[in-house]
Amino acid sequence: MPVCPPYLDPQLLDRVFEVDGDTVFNARALELFHLHATHNPVYRGFLTGLGVTADDVDSLEGIPFLPISAFKNHRVLLAGLDPTSHFTSSGTTGVTTSVHHVPWPSLYERSFMRSFTRAYGDPSTWRIIALLPAYLEREGSSLVYMAQRLIEATGDPLSGTYLYKYEDVAALLRRSEEEGKPTLLLGVTFALLDLAERFPQAIPNTVIMETGGMKGRRPEIVRDELHRVLKEAFQVPSIHSEYGMTELLSQAWSKGEGRYSAPPWMKILVRDPNDPLGYLPHGRTGGLNVIDLANVASCPFIATQDLGRMHPDGTFEVLGRFDHSDLRGCNLLMEA
Numbered sequence: 001m002p003v004c005p006p007y008l009d010p011q012l013l014d015r016v017f018e019v020d021g022d023t024v025f026n027a028r029a030l031e032l033f034h035l036h037a038t039h040n041p042v043y044r045g046f047l048t049g050l051g052v053t054a055d056d057v058d059s060l061e062g063i064p065f066l067p068i069s070a071f072k073n074h075r076v077l078l079a080g081l082d083p084t085s086h087f088t089s090s091g092t093t094g095v096t097t098s099v100h101h102v103p104w105p106s107l108y109e110r111s112f113m114r115s116f117t118r119a120y121g122d123p124s125t126w127r128i129i130a131l132l133p134a135y136l137e138r139e140g141s142s143l144v145y146m147a148q149r150l151i152e153a154t155g156d157p158l159s160g161t162y163l164y165k166y167e168d169v170a171a172l173l174r175r176s177e178e179e180g181k182p183t184l185l186l187g188v189t190f191a192l193l194d195l196a197e198r199f200p201q202a203i204p205n206t207v208i209m210e211t212g213g214m215k216g217r218r219p220e221i222v223r224d225e226l227h228r229v230l231k232e233a234f235q236v237p238s239i240h241s242e243y244g245m246t247e248l249l250s251q252a253w254s255k256g257e258g259r260y261s262a263p264p265w266m267k268i269l270v271r272d273p274n275d276p277l278g279y280l281p282h283g284r285t286g287g288l289n290v291i292d293l294a295n296v297a298s299c300p301f302i303a304t305q306d307l308g309r310m311h312p313d314g315t316f317e318v319l320g321r322f323d324h325s326d327l328r329g330c331n332l333l334m335e336a
Contacts, residue, residue, distance in 0.1 A: 002104045005080030007039055013107060016293035017114060019264040026060050028265075028293050032300045033063050035078070042066070042074045043299050061279065065271070065289045065303035071098035071247045076298045083297075088140035089246040098246050100142070103297050108249045111294040112146045113153070115263040119253040120184070120207075123153035127176055129169060130161040131187035131195065132211070137163075142246055143211060147186055156181075164191075170199035177203050184209060186242070189226060196233035209240040223258050243318060247302055249294040252316070259315040265293040268316045270309060285309045285319060 004010045012031070019025050036043045037054035046066055047053070057063055070076055077083065083101035090097065102108060116123060130147040144161070151159040158176075162169050169185075176183040183206045187195070192210055208230060227239040238256030252260035252268070262268060269289040272278035280286045288306040295302070307320045 017265055029060055029291055039078050042076045063301055065301045066299045067303050068247055077101045078297055081297055086140055087142040087246050100246050107294055109149055111250045115251055123150050124155050125182055126154050127156045127181050127183045128154050128159045129185050131191045133163050133191050136161055166195050166198055173203050173206055177205055196230055200233040202235040204235050207240055208236055211242050248292045250292045258317050261315050267291040282310050282312050
């Protein structure tokens with residue numbers, strides 16, 4: 001059992017994943033709100049600045065969301081916790097990057113293993129090929145951490161991270177098709193485009209998943225154009241995507257058309273750009289607020305810089321960003 005300060009019930013780390021419907025989710029979220037309003041110095045200070053006290057909030061809609069930029073210059077963490085790991089965002093030279101202090105990496109592993117299994121089945125049934133240059137070339141990437149653990153879980157000796165070995169990747173994809181082996185190609189956007197240009201081939205039984213990110217390697221490209229290029233190059237019916245970020249411990253997954261589904265312990269709300277405390281109905285574009293119950297230690301309530309919209313079926317889209325001066329992380333593609 002992880003070491004917790006006296007005020008924190010260790011069983012809470014299990015309860016955040018035991019969510020069955022909105023009633024339970026809302027109860028868990030309010031439990032975490034009161035925990036952080038009391039014991040998280042940064043979040044408590046944020047609430048004080050807003051003039052909000054814990055007693056003022058009795059519904060999901062009343063919870064204030066911490067701006068994601070707080071992770072750049074504050075230690076966002078419950079009092080009394082000692083982080084054993086740190087995830088950092090990528091960024092250009094001179095740009096301040098975010099740091100997510102993580103006392104329990106096992107909680108992150110539980111989150112992505114469970115959500116991946118919900119979306120794609122047991123990792124042991126897959127061969128996973130990760131094409132993640134830029135991420136692999138720096139320390140502290142939560143995306144690389146997830147990819148490496150999923151690769152280990154496959155038990156396949158050919159699963160792995162391949163950096164710039166495009167020819168090897170192309171040959172392995174061809175072999176997987178011939179063997180009929182279920183294969184997931186997880187790649188950063190610019191690397192997938194490089195592979196598509198240099199080694200186009202028909203791999204219709206391979207799942208291609210882009211994680212976003214051009215990292216200054218190529219001009220930005222709209223999502224629809226990216227997916228069109230990749231579908232034509234590899235003759236696949238759809239392009240999958242992963243929505244995650246340094247400041248979260250959970251991911252949402254898309255199996256095509258850029259529409260993401262979140263696991264039960266993660267919820268997306270669309271805030272009104274003209275009223276940060278107001279919310280928009282389905283179909284309207286606004287800022288994405290994320291409730292990630294797995295973020296027990298740092299902050300479960302994050303106001304991202306992403307723009308998006310919700311659909312009546314519970315899926316959501318990511319359509320761009322408020323501020324393009326700080327392009328980093330995953331899924332920074334713009335929609336035309």
